[in-house]
Amino acid sequence: MTGSNNQNNVPGNLDQHIAGLGVNGSNNNRQNANNNNNNSNARGGNSNAKPKRYIPPHLRGRAPTTPVDKEAALERTSSWSGNMPARDRSRSSERQTPGAPESSAPGRGDRRGDVGDVRGTRGQGWSGRGDPIARTTTWSGRRDDSLGFGGRSGGGGGRGGPYGIWANGKHVYGQHNQRIEVELYGSPDDPERMHTGINFEKYDNIPVKATGDDVPKPITTFDEADLEPLLLENIKLSGYTVPTPVQKWSISFGTAGRDMMACAQTGSGKTGGFLFPILNELFRTGPAEAPVAEGRGMYRQRKAYPVALILSPTRELTSQIYEEARKFCYRSWVRPCVVYGGADIGSQLRQIERGCDLLVATPGRLVDLIERARISLRNIRYLVLDEADRMLDMGFEPQIRRIVEQEDMPGVQDRYTLMFSATFPRDIQMLASDFLKNYIFLSVGRVGSTSENITQKIEYVEESDKLSVLLDIVSSTETAGLTLVFVETKRMADRLCDNLVTNGIDASAIHGDRTQRERERALDMFRTGRTPVLVATAVAARGLDIPNVSHVINYDLPSDPDEYVHRIGRTGRAGNTGTATSFFNRGNRGIVRQLIDLLQDSNQEIPGWLNVVARESSGYGGRGRGRGGYGGSGGARNSGSRDHRAQFNRGDRDVRHQNGPSSGFSGRGGGARGSGGGFSNGTSSVPPTLENDSAHSWF
Ligand SMILES: Nc1ncnc2c1ncn2[C@@H]1O[C@H](COP(=O)(O)OP(=O)(O)OP(=O)(O)O)[C@@H](O)[C@H]1O
Secondary structure (H helix, E strand, O other): OOHHHHHOOOOOOHHHHHHHHHHHHHHHHHHHHHHHHHHOOOOOOOOOOOOOOOOOHHHOOOOOOOOOOHHHHHHHHHHHHOOOOOOOOOOHHHOOOOOOOOOOOOOHHHHHHHHHHHOOOOOOOOOOOOOHHHHHHHHHOOOOHHHOOOOOOOOOHHHOOOOOEEEOOEEEOOOOOHHHHHHHHOOOOOOOOOOOOOOHHHHHHOOEEEEOOOOOOOOOOOHHHOOOHHHHHHHHHOOOOOOOHHHHHHHHHHHOOOOEEEEEOOOOOHHHHHHHHHHHHHHHHOOOOOOOOOOOHHHHHOOEOOOEEEEOOOHHHHHHHHHHHHHHHOOOOOOEEEEOOOOOHHHHHHHHHOOOOEEEEOHHHHHHHHHOOOEOOOOOOEEEEEOHHHHOOOOOHHHHHHHHHHOOOOOHHHOEEEEEEOOOOHHHHHHHHHHOOOOEEEEEOOOOOOOOOEEEEEEEOOHHHHHHHHHHHHHOOOOOOEEEEEOOOHHHHHHHHHHHHHOOOOEEEEOOOOOHHHHHHHHHHHHOOOOOEEEEOHHHOOOOOOOOEEEEEEOOOOOOHHHHHHHHOOOOOOOOOEEEEEEEOHHHHHHHHHHHHHHHHOOOOOOHHHHHHHHHOOOOOOOOOOOHHHOOOOOOOHHHOOOHHHHHOOOOOOOHHHOOOOOOOOOOOOOOOOOOOOOOOOOOOOOOOHHHHHOOOOO
C-alpha cells in the first residue's frame, strides 16, 4: 500500500537501515500521496478539485435524509448542556459542507437538540438517541418519587409504564414500550448497531484460565445459566445469543458471590461480563434496605444511595457503559445513572434525584458529588473498576483510594469487587489486590495480548513523511469503513485534523482540550460516518465500541505496549475483523521488543527490518514507559504476566479444562509463537499447559 512495504529484510546497521527506509519510503509515499490527491480518489482529492465525498459502506445506497439545520440544533442543545463555550468554528470538517449529501443516519448531536426540547414535557417518551441525561429525565418523569431516592421502586411498573418496581419482596416488571425498545436496541439493520463478525464463535477457542480458591464452573449458554428471566429477555433483545468466554465465567463467579479480576481481549464483551452478574443478583435480591435519612426537611431526599458503582476512566466510555446498562436494566427496578465531568452538573443532579441504583461514573465527578453530599456510597454492594489497570495507575489511584477507602463505601468484606481490563501489568495487579478479597483471576487469552481479529501492520515512516503516508492510506479505496488515527498530543490532533480537511478528507478530532460538547459531536460525526476519519489522542484509546471502525492507524506509536493494545482494539471487535497500521521510526525504538512480542503472540507477520531494529536497539527496552511496569533493559513485557499470585505458588489451579463442552482450546501449543495461522481452528488436541506457558520469557 505504501512505499515502505518494500523495506523488509534490509541488512546493515540500524542507522543505515533506518535512513534507507526513511528516504525510500518517503519518496514513494509522497509520490503515492500526490498521485492519489491528483486522482481525487474515494476520500479526497487535491485542494483545487471539488472532493468527492466519501460515503461509508454501511450508509451507501441509502436515501439521504432531509437536511437539518445543525447550527440551530446545536443552539437547542445548550438548553440542557449549560454554558458551553462556542464551538471551534475552525473545525470546518465538522460542519456539513453545504449541498453535501446528508447521512441517512441521523446524528446524535441533532437528536440531542430535540431531546433538550422534549425535556419540559416529561412522560411523553421519545425515541431519539440524544443525551443520556436528558433522556433519563424524560423517562424518569414516570417514577413515583414519593418513595424516595434510595433506588428501590418506581411507580412506572404499577401504572403501565416501562419501569419495574420491587414490591412485597417481588420484582414486578414494567410494561413493554416499543419506542423505547427501538431506541435502546435499534433495529436489526441499524448501521449504528454492532453486529457480530465471522470470528465471533472462535472466541471459544481462546485458552481461558481461572485461578484462585474453589473456582466455580463457567456457564455454557445464556439459557442454561439460570439467569433472571428479565435479564435473559433483555440480553436477547440486545441481539446476544451466545455468551462470550468472559461472560460465561463472570456470570458463574457472580452467582457464587466471588470477587474477580478479569483480563480479556479488547472487544470480547467485558461490559456484559460485569453487568450480567451484577444485574442478575440485583434482579434476584431486590434493593438494599433504605438508609437512615440524613439532613432535614426537603433536603432529606436529595442524596442518592446507589447499590452498584461502575468507575471508568473517560467520559465517553462512562457514557457508553451507561448506554449498555440501560439495555439490560429495561423494565426492571434498577435505575441506571451516569455522571462525568465536562457535562452540566445540574442535569446530572436532577437525574440522580429521580433514582440512582446503578451509577456509572468518572472518578472526578463522583468525588465532586460526594463532596456536595448528593451521593452516598454506604449502600454499595457491587463495585466495578473497568479498565482497572488504568484506574489504578498513578493518575487515578489517589482518587480511587479516596472513593473506595475514605468515604462511606462498605469495606472489601462487605461488597463484591470486580475488575476488568484487556491489560493487567503485574505491579497494578498487586496494587489491585488491596481492593479485593479471595478473588478469582480470569484470563481469556494471554494477559495483555491483542485480538487475532486485528491484522497488524508496522510501516517504517519518518516523521516528515507521516502525513503523506496517512493521506495515501486514508485515500486508498481498499480502506472501507471508519478510520481512527491516534496521535500523541492534543496539538497534533488538531493540526493533523486540519491537514486532512485541507486535503479533502472529512475528519474530526477528539482530545482532552476540546469541550465535552465538541468531543461528543466529533464522536457522533465519526460514528455516523459523516466524518469517516477521527484523529484522537489517548482519550479514545480505551473501551470505545464504535461499529464499522475498520482501520486504526498509530500515526504516533505510543511508548507503552498496553496503550498500543487498547488503541488497536478499537477495531476487530465482537468477532469482526480489522486492520491496525502503525508508523514506526527511530523515535519508537523503546517499544520495539514489546511490539515484536505482541505481534508474535497474535500470529502476525513481523517485518524483517523490525527484528534488525530490535537486535540493534538492545538497551532501549526500559525507556520511556509511562509507569513502573516495564522497567529493565531487556524490556520484558510485564503485562504478559498471568495472576501475579502464581509466583508465590499458593496452590492456584489451572482450570481451563472446566471450560465447558463447547469450548476447547486454540491448539496454539506453547503459545502463539511460530504456530502461524491466524485464529486457531480449535481442533488441536494439545491444550497449552502451565509448563508450556512458562516457556515465555515474559512470564
Ligand atoms: N454475547 C454477545 N453476543 C453478541 N455481541 C456481544 C456479546 N457480548 C458483547 N457483544 C458486543 O461486542 C462488542 C464489544 O463488547 P465490549 O465493548 O463489552 O468489549 P470489551 O471487552 O469491553 O472491549 P474493550 O477492552 O475495548 O473495552 C459490543 O458491541 C457488544 O455489544
